[in-house]
Amino acid sequence: MSKYTEPSKDLLEHIGGKENIAAVTHCVTRMRFVLNDPTKADIKEIESIKLVKGTFTQAGQFQVIIGNEVSSFYNDFVKIAGVDGTTKDEAKVAAKQNQNWLQRMMGHLADIFTPLIPALVVGGLILGFRNVIGDIKLLEDGTKTIVEVSQFWAGVHAFLWLIGEAVFHFLPVGITWSVTKKMGGSQILGIVLGITLVSPQLLNAYGVSGAKDIPVWDFGFTQIKMIGYQAQVIPAILAGLLLAFLETRLRKIVPNSISMIVVPFFALIPTVLIAHTVLGPIGWSIGSAISNVVYSSLTSAFGWVFAAIFGFAYAPLVITGLHHMTNAIDLQLMNQFEGTNLWPMIALSNIAQGSAVLAMIFINWKNEEEKQVSIPAAISCYLGVTEPAMFGINLKYGFPFLAAMLGSMAAAVISVGSNVMANSIGVGGIPGFLSIQPQHMVMFAISMVVAIVVPFILTVVFAKTRMNKFSFKK
Structure with a gap:
């Protein structure tokens, strides 16, 4: 009998038994359940199990935080429960039974952008580093940049743009690939489609207004402007969805004997044509309108109001999954306005959540069992991964979560009020x-500093008042 046997039996009992489990998988720190009847799960009893560090429900999945031991615990649990383990993709499909249309839409957005995040983070860091060595006059009494006095760093500056350009200018290639993968289409067709949106022979859409002559494809009876959609998000998403739709539908009606020839041909060519004549212009207009509204709101005289609302509400958005929409907005902002004033507030919200956990470590310093959860959670939160902190500590007690939201709000107001801009999304925290x-x-x-100090102080104050009886979790 392993040390996970009894906790596994307890979890199985309090989650509603084998018959209540539609699917189960795990990630780095959590067990992920799709339950046939979520109301049968006894959250209080589950959280009383010694190995369990917290629970929460997100994207239709009931998630139990175990920690670094989750892999071993999972292996024992599926044996004792007599259930078959599932993949994350299978669990997501099963979880849709517990989601409304908005949650499903946000889930799709998350699935599209999640594979792209490593590249976007690297690209953001590269742009930031290039700005430091190429734009800030650090040398010779503040008159020259590092690039201006060092041929080596000038070479590094030029070379790194190779990666930055690949990440951001050719972003539609990644998006169309990710969309077709998500929708069950041929990923190589998605890549080809993306390349047709950013081909070097196309005029960059951002240069259209200053161009004297826009090249066209001349078909005699009509012409199509040769305009690219470099760094564009919405045109790429729309084009990818159309390609996947056409391909999957054609597969159902075209005989297998000729599908290899017919399906790619009649899916890709109409999609590319419609992308350059209809979806591209529409997507460009939608993206520009959204980014203009966000940018105008945050830079107006009442920008501090919008900053306060966003800073306060971002953490709850993470719980619902609605925060995934900010990826598309951030990317649109950075390409249209050469930076984003939205993403800095996201990073500050992450820091604020970590600071609330830091305060809980200070308050409960003698509680060795809790420190096993709170210390790693605070570290990961400061590095941009908020889930262990939010669900393992802050939401468990309630008042630290509120303190973090208030601290995030204060920091966001200062950030937006000072017109802080990021080159792109990057590593959070x-x-x-x-x-x-x-x-x-x-x-x-x-x-x-505000995002660190304010949540810490408020958490300590709340802990010494009746606020320590307040909790988001019932």
């Missing part, structure tokens, strides 16, 4: 400092 445009780094540093 404290490392997010590297993605901030050089001229805004001082004010962002001040905002970071």
Whole structure:
């Protein structure tokens, strides 16, 4: 009998038994259940199990936080429960039974952008580093940049743009690939489609207004402007969805004997044509409208109001999964306005959640069992991964979560009020400092201090008052 046997039996009992489990899998720290009847799960009893560090429900999945031992625990649990393990994709499909249409839409957005995040993070860091060595006059009494006095760093500056351009200018290739993969289409067709949106022979859409002559494809009876959609998000998503739709539908009606020839041909060519004549212009207009509204709101005289609302509400958005929509907005902002004032607030929210956990470590310093959860959670939160902190500590007690929201709100107001801009999305939390445009780094540093100090103080104050009876979890 292993040390996971009894906890596994307890979890199985309190989750509603084998018959209540539609699917089960695990990630790095959590067991992920899709339950036939979520109301049968006794959350209080589950959280009383010694190995369990917290629970929460997200995207239709009931998730039990175990920690680094989750893999071994999972193996024992599926044996004792007599259930077959499932893949994450299979669990997501099963979880749709517990989701409304909005949750499903946000889930699709998350599935599209999640595979792209490593590249976007690297690209953001590269742009930040290039700005530091190429734009800030650090040498010779503040008159020259590092690039201007060093041929080596000038070469590094030029070379790194190779990666930055690949990440951001050719972003539609990644998006159309991810969409077709998500929708069950041929991924190589998605890649080809993306390349047709950013081909070097196309005029960059951002240069259209200054172009004297826009090249066209001349068909005699009509012409199509040769305009590309470099760095565009919505046109790429729309085009990818159309390609996947056509391909999957054609597969159902075309005989297998000729499907290899017919399906790719009649899926790709109409999609490319419609993308350049209909979906591209429409997607461009939608993306521009969204980014204009967000940017205008945050830079207006009442920008601090919008900043306060976003800073306060971002953490609850993470719980619902609605925060995934900010990826598309951030990317649109950075390409249209050469930076995003939205992403710095996200990084500050991560820091604020970590600071609330830091306060709980201070308050419960003698509680060795809780420190096993809170210390790793605080560290990961400061590095941009908020789930262990939010679900394992802050939401468990309630008042630290509120303190973090208030601290995030204060930091966001300072950030937006100082016009802080990031080059792109990057590593969340404290490392997010590297993605901030050089001229805004001082004010962002001040905002970071606020995001650290305010939640810490408020959490301690709330703990000493009746607020420690307040909880988001019932």
